[in-house]
Amino acid sequence: MTTFAFDFQLSRPLTYSHQGEQIDAVSLTLQAPTGKSRMEVTVLKKGFKEAIGSMQAKVMQNETAEEIAEKILDARNQSSDDDNDMTGSDICELIMMYGEFNIRDYHECFKKLLCANETCMVDGNVKMTAPIYESMLFADIEKLLGEYLKNFLA
Secondary structure (H helix, E strand, O other): OOOOEEEEEEEEEEEEEEOOEEEEEEEEEEEOOOHHHHHHHHHHHHHHHHHHHHHHHHHHHOOOHHHHHHHHHHHOOOOOOOOOOOOHHHHHHHHHHHOOOOHHHHHHHHHHHHHOOOOEEEOOOEEOOHHHHHOOOHHHHHHHHHHHHHHHHO
């Protein structure tokens, strides 16, 4: 089933101004990528696929799939999720461990994607801006990146 949008709950509200009021946002809505964001999406997808390829190569060399899964689960700090599906945080951890690219550029590309067009709406009211993005907790950014990859690019 194709996903066209998903909601993301922030672990800490973001404060932003809308029509002269200070508002605390608690969620973001992300839209599926369109042709307008093809350059950023291509970079993100390529990096994700490269990380998976690197992980698979390590499995073929010496690390077993179980060892890799154990590393990812350890990095998750034994999250309270009973679900065995990979979370956004797990996907981000995989990219950090196995991505062979500049992670700073990767994060900047994601920021550019979210702040473009109406890819990401804050509480459904306003589009994501660089100042709003930069006020997010880094843990939320990592989870959001992983969820975006999982929902739209995996």
